[in-house]
Amino acid sequence: MHIAIAGNIGSGKTTLTELMAKHFNWEPHYESVDDNPYLHSFYEDMQRWSFNLQIYFLNNRFKQIVNIRKSGKTVIQDRTIYEDAHIFAPNLHSMNLMSTRDFENYLSLFELIGSLIQPPDLLIYLRATVPTLVKQIQKRGREYESAIRLDYLKNLNERYEEWVTGYKHGKLLIVDVDNVNFPENPEDLGTVIERVNADLHGLF
Secondary structure, eight states, X not given: OEEEEEEOTTSSHHHHHHHHHHHXXXXXXXXXXXXXXXXXXHHHOHHHHHHHHHHHHHHHHHHXXXXXXXXXXXXXXXSOHHXXXXXXXXXXXXXXXXXXXXXXXXXXXXXXXHTTOOOOSEEEEEEOOHHHHHHHHHHHTOGGGTTOOXXXXXXXXXXXXXXHHTOOXXXXXXXXXXXXXXXXXXXXXXXXXXXXXXXXXXXX
């Protein structure tokens, strides 16, 4: 089984991936951040490195999905391949940080990959307002994220809402991060776990 967690930068995807993996004894697959050769360069010069970064993520997540389906295990994945194509790449293009030529090339590659993969059995979307995202980004203190602009986060949030509203690939669970503190409140985590169980296995 393949469970995936989607959400904006700072919404808590990695934390929830860790907590779910521990509780259900699932295998976690994390987003490639610390060993990403483009991320620091991207935040220093988005226009120059946007296409390189998006291709890196597309390649990395495609490999993850292939490995997940081959493994036969239940895997929980931190961020999905769909977010790159429906949210991050179009946002970069609309902000003139990715050329139309590069964007069309990227989309063509994504459409090919999309025809070869299966969507997750359950998508968990972490919904959070910009103030919550900023607070959580500041809390984890990654130096290269300190330059993220508020309008960038806001634009991403709008695209996430549009994407989730039209999501038809499978089961979808929305968690309101503004009102649910799953990292620090065991009761809130328990509520999320119950909802995940219900979506995957039905109510008994």
